[in-house]
Every structure is written in C-alpha cells, then in structure tokens.
Amino acid sequence: MMQLLKKLHKWVGLLIGIQVLLWLLSGLVISLIDPVKVSGRQWASPAVAEPQFFGPTTLLEPAELPAEHVKDALGIDLTIRHGKPVYLIRRTGGETLVNGVDGSLVTIGKSDAEQLALQDFNGDGEVISVEQGMAPDMETRDHSGAYWRIDFSDWANTAIYIAASTGKILERRNSYWRVRDFFWMLHIMDYSGRENFNHPLIITVALVAIWLGISGFLLLFGSFSRNDFFFLRFPGKRDDVVITLIDPMTADPRQVVIRRGSNLFLSLATHGVSLPSLCGGGGECGKCRVRFEIAGLPETKDLDLRLVPKRLREKGYRLACQHIADNNMTLYLPEGTLALLK
Amino acid sequence: MLALKSPVIARSLHKWLGLFVGLQVLIWLGTGLYMVLVDIDFIHGDPLVRNMQKTVLVPDLSMPGIASLREQYQDATKISLRPVMGKTFYGVTTVDHRYLVDPETGEVKSPLDEKTAREIAKYHYAGEAQVSNASLISSNPPSEIQTRRLPLWRIDFNDRFASSFYIDPYNGSLATRRHQYWRIFDFLWALHIMDYQDRSDAHNRLLIAAQIAGLTFGITGLWLLLYSFSGRRRKKEAPIR
Secondary structure (H helix, E strand, O other): OHHHHHHHHHHHHHHHHHHHHHHHHHHHHHHHOOHHHHOOHHHEOOOOOOOOOOOOOOOOOHHHOOHHHHOOOOEEEEEEEOOEEEEEEEEOOEEEEEEOOOOOEEOOOHHHHHHHHHHHEOOOOOEEEEEEEOOOOHHHOOOOOOEEEEEEOOOOOOEEEEEOOOOOEEEEEOHHHHHHHHHHHHHHOOOOOOOOOOOHHHHHHHHHHHHHHHHHHHHHHHHOOHHHHHHHOOOOOOOEEEEEEEOOOOOOOEEEEEEOOOEHHHHHHHOOOOOOOOOOOOOOOOOOEEEEOHHHOOOOOHHHHHHOOHHHHHHOEEEHHHOEOOOOEEEEOOOOOOOOOO | OOOOOHHHHHHHHHHHHHHHHHHHHHHHHHHHHHHHHOOHHHHOOHHHEOOOOOOOOOOOOOOOOHHHHHHHOOOEEEEEEEEEOOEEEEEEEEOOOEEEEOOOOOOEOOOOOHHHHHHHHHHHEOOOOOEEEEEEEOOOOOHHHOOOOOOEEEEEEOOOOOOEEEEOOOOOOEEEEEOHHHHHHHHHHHHHHOOOOOOOOOOOHHHHHHHHHHHHHHHHHHHHHHHHHHOOOOOOOOOOO
16 A cells, blocks of 8 residues: 555655645745735835825716716726816716816826836836837736836836826836746746736646645655654653664674664665665665574564575565564675775 | 765765755745646636626716716716626715716715625526625635625635635626636645745745755765766676775
8 A cells, every 4th residue: 555655645746746846836935025025015006095085176977978988987086196186077988078077088107107107116216218009918917908018227127017098007017026926827837928827738637646646745644753743752761672684795893872763764765774775775776685694583574585595585685675673683784885985 | 074975975864855945845845846747727717707807888978978977976086887797887986985876877886795795696606506605804804805894795616626606796707706716826836835824925934945945955965876877777786805
C-alpha cells in the first residue's frame, strides 16, 4: 500500500511538480507585495471628505436633457464632478457625463485628464506622457470605452487611467501591480486574459495535483516513527547503543554511539558514515546494503525482499534505511566506506 | 548537517516540513480545486437573478422634479433616477440620509417595509422557490455582508442553494445575493489565504510563513524527484564482500 502511494506520489510529482512549485512561488510573491502599493492607494490623494452641494444655480430637469443622452439609461445621477453639477448617465455601453446647467456633453480632453491625474497622484514624480487609448488593454481589462493613460516618472512607474467620458479614475497601475499581475497569471494559469480561473487546463492540473497532496499526506504517517520524536522525551533519559562498523579495507573497526531505536542509515549519516545511496534513505535505490552478524540478524522488511537479492539476504545483508538500531550490533559496510573518512 | 549528502538533507527536510505544512498544502490544493471547479459567475449568483438591467423612464415636466427636490432637501449631494421593480423613482442622498421618492406624487417611500422588500426580492429572483424568511438587519451583520451599508432586508428563498437576497430599504436595490456555494467558497477562501477573521487579507504573516515553508517543502520534493528518477538507470551493485 505504502509502495503504491509512493509510486503515485512520485509520478504525479514528475507530471505536475513544476506547476505545484509555481503555485507555491506565485502565491508567496502575491502575498508578499503590499496590497496598498499594488492598488496604488499608497500614492493617491485621499478622497474629498466634505460633501459637495449643488448651490443656488438653476439646473436642467432630466426631461430637459437632450433625448439622445438619456435614452436607454439604466440610471441617472445628478451629482457634483470637478466642482460642477453634472448628470452621470449609465448605459449598457458605459457612462456619459452631461453638464447640469446647459445639457452639453462633457468630454475629458488631454489637459483635463492630466489635471485630474495630477490631483490624484501625490507620489514623487512628474507627468511623462498623456496618451489616449480607445479599447481596454491588459492594465484596463476590467473596463470598457476610451480612456487617458497618464504616466508618471516616479520609481514605481505609476500610470493613472482616466475614463475619457467621465473623468473617473479607472485604475492606478504601477510596477508592484505589474509584478503581482504576472505572478497572478502564473497562479491561475490564464496566460492570455489573466482573469479566468475556471478553464480546462487549470481544472485538469488541479485534479491531478490533489492526488499529490492526498498521497503525500498519507505517506506522512508511514514516514515517521516514534523515535523521530526523541526530543520530546525527558532530557537525561538517554538510551544509546554502540554500533561497531567494519570496513574490509580498513584495519580498525570504528564505533559510533547512537540513540536506541534510531534509523541506521540516517544516524550513521549524521556520524559522517555515508553509505552508498541515490535516494537519501528513501528505500528506493537499494544501495545502502550492510551486512549484519547472523546472531543479531533482523527480520527482512518488504523493501529488503524487493531490493536485496536472496543470496545476499541469506548472508545477512539488509538495507540500512529500513532498519533501526535496537541493540548493540556489528555491521559490515561496503568496501571503502570508512576508508573515505579520516 | 554538513557531513550529510544532499539527498539525505532533502529527504529529511521534505519529511519534517511535510509534518508542519503538509496539511496546509493539502488545504491549498483542496480549496484551490473547489475554486477552479465551480464557475465564478455561478458563485456570484448571476444565474439566480433577473431584471437587473432595467432602463429608467425620465419623469415629464408636469411632475415635481429636481428643482422641488432640491428645495425640499437643501443638503442633497446626489439626486438619482433609478428603477425599482420596473418603475422609476428618485433617490435622494443628503449628508446623512437617503430617501426613495415617488416622482409622480413626491411621496417618500423609504424605508421600504417587509412586504415591499419581499416583492423586490421576488422581482429579481430567477428561481421558482418561495420566500422562506425575511428579516431586517440593522446591526451585527453576518460576515457575508460585512462590508455592506446597513440596514438591509434579508430575504431568504427556500431553494437548494439556500439563496439570500439583500434589499436596501433606502433605495430599493438588490444590494447583493448570497447562496450556499458562495458561503462555501468564502469559507474555503479563508482557509486558502489563512485569514480566518476577515477573510480578505492575503498579506498576513501566518500565510507568508506557511508559504515560505511550503515553497521549501515543494523545492525539496522536486529535488528528491531528481534523485529518485536518476537512480533508475544505473544498476551497478555496490561492492560487497
């Protein structure tokens, strides 16, 4: 069962491991960047707090506005914009602004847009350029209609977007937002639109990835033994065993003292005795064979049976990563293991 | 640790980090799976509503108009024309109040009573189910309308989504709608960004700490994969005596 899980875990990891890593990485980057900077609020003037009244001016009734402006309106607001009473008219296609005194259509010209952007921006920089855009691009993707883009020379490369029809601040973009948006794209795997996370690609990868998580979680239970938590025991209650190591290439045996019950492969490794291994003690490569004395020969484990040939098992060979130091013992190591040590 | 070879380090790190963040990584994968599987427009309740894009009818000049409203509400900051159940009303916003006014009579209709709130909810509800409950929420809002302006009428529908429509008694609009799958999404989102209180701050220390551990966990996992698949080809036996 554990072997099956391990296999599943490895193959799923091979298949989508890179994307899982990208999810972890992009998630981290997204969380790390301060949202106040991402939204541009960091360098925006606080909104006007005082209420703005209409004053004594006589205003047009909605019925007196030119018919083409109010036709098919979803909502009409008489309000104050930029100090003047205006009608803000909402339609399916977007919003328009009509002068409340004479009914003329208000349009935001280049210099108006620059003025509005300068009023909003309180960061450290000058206007570099004012450009018009007719249709939404990546940075204005939540909006429709024409807009002005005002770029500033601050080090965050702020660009303020203003709706050409209403003068509304549509977005405040900057390098923080752009970096975040790139990682957001990686996170939701929508490489063209950067906004849809219900597409078949991510659903497929997520359905595969959940198996990486489930198998890994189950494997967790098998990979820990009680002895891994030795540090939770009473201090001073040490219980050690002596392992005598014999390398046929070196004359003198060597002795190491390790905690009773600890994993042979790992505890020898922490004493500088590196047994041959490719997998690092995972029970996969079958290289960390050591020979036990027949007198204290432990029972074979599943992985001994799979990875150690029968004739060697009968001679006393076992995988060090599958056995624990339960008593004082003598181990015969592969030739040259100790020779490499001082 | 210096004496340890890299696969041993990778394996120990992967194992111990797995103990500490393994469950959270599984939660990230599981909650992420829900979010990608369930269509976001459905979560937002788009299929549950109708009559959301009604046009307004501009009142003719024989009716009391903007001028008389400005007279009556001297501290008005906004006067709107808005559709409520297909009929056009004036909405007046003053410094500290809001009013819904019938353009024909000048009569103030707000705050709307329960009966009207139920009617508005049904007018916008695209389903077949009946209203099961109506209540006015003026304080201690449930977390699902945390950021909304109160008071709101909550109109619950007896459908399989446990839909709730929130009607603003001062302007007659459908302020928002919530249902069971939205609530699940919101809860899973809280687990995903590890902000269990406000469910909105993805810039929190707990999350960032878990993410750093999680990323290390992921890197060691991928690192182990290299060893695990590179060992496959070589079949040379260790020298044994």
